[in-house]
Amino acid sequence: MAKSWLAGALLWLLAAMGQAAEPPQRIISLTPHLTELLVDIGAESRIVATDDASDYPPQVRALPHVANYRSINIEALLAQKPDLVVAWRSAQARMLAPIEQLGIPVFYSEPTDFASLSQEMRALGERLGLQQNANAQADAYLARLATLKAKYGHGESISVFYQLWNPPLTSVSGYAWAAQAITLCGGRNLVDNAASPYPQVGLEQIIKANPQLILAGSRDTHVLDHWQQWPMLDAVKQHRLTLINSDELHRFTPRALNAVEQVCQAIAAARSPQP
Structure with a gap:
């Protein structure tokens, strides 16, 4: 069978050579x-x-x-x-x-x-x-990207923890797109200096850092419930536990900007004083 498909592939390639100029x-x-x-x-x-x-x-x-x-x-x-x-x-x-x-x-x-x-x-x-x-x-994609940067990329820096999944508690850093989204929107990623783009982190490390905003890439409405065990955290006290559409954010297409805008809006809301 291997010989038959290889022979067929070679014959097809020879025929295709004459059409190399065609897209x-x-x-x-x-x-x-x-x-x-x-x-x-x-x-x-x-x-x-x-x-x-x-x-x-x-x-x-x-x-x-x-x-x-x-x-x-x-x-x-x-x-x-x-x-x-x-x-x-x-x-x-x-x-x-x-x-x-x-x-x-x-x-x-x-x-x-x-x-x-x-x-x-x-x-x-x-x-x-x-x-x-x-x-x-x-061009349309770049224009929207520029608009998001101009609208959200300035102002008070907000400390953000992005929960990729749990357990084990895993986040994003460096050039992972979720990490770049946090920076683009004016946030400060608490694990941005990790050696891995998807580092496992200790719970104690995050509690000590006291994030002002906790995000999770998920559609599961209960995925952030475990943070309620730590009511002293700023993000929990201020009800700043936000879900992001991970299907968009983690896929390298123009649709990712829909989720980036979600991140930006969550960071902007965290900057606003609570009533």
Whole structure:
């Protein structure tokens, strides 16, 4: 079976060489944020397969799946005869080495901050011959980002703890997008200097730091209830325990700014004196 799919792939690649000048028309996305970006810039009709986690917008859920967060089904991927694979560099480059050896082009994504996402949108649009759409989407995204910075990025610094999950009590630091959102909105992330982007932290450390605001990326309305055991904390006394839409905040797409605005609004509210 391995020989048959390899032979078929090689024959298809030879045929595709004559069409190299054409923009890719059969795209496989191996990560959710790239699936969403493809739709944003107008390439939805070209997506032929995705990974298990690609769930937005809803219509992409019906597409075949050829990967999950741990592995890529190379045989299923080749069966889709892609002329471009889009993937997350740090997580998937090694797994895609056999695909690149076969000559199938791969577009790698690795946005490092909110501004760099616009660059990736433009690069993807150029690769697909959709520059006009991609540039318009990137410009709109940057304009909204600038508006959020101008509106919320100034004023009194508010100490913020972001609960990624618990237990174990885990937070965000450095270039994790939730950490960047706190800084963008004028907050002071209590664990920003941690060595890991997703550090496990001690409860005693957070109690001692006494955050003015505690956020959690979750839809579970009870996920912050355990903080009520510590009524002396400023965030608990002032009822500043706020849920953020993690599906948006932790996905590297323009929708992340919806959740960033939630973070900004929570920090702005924490600056306001309580009645």
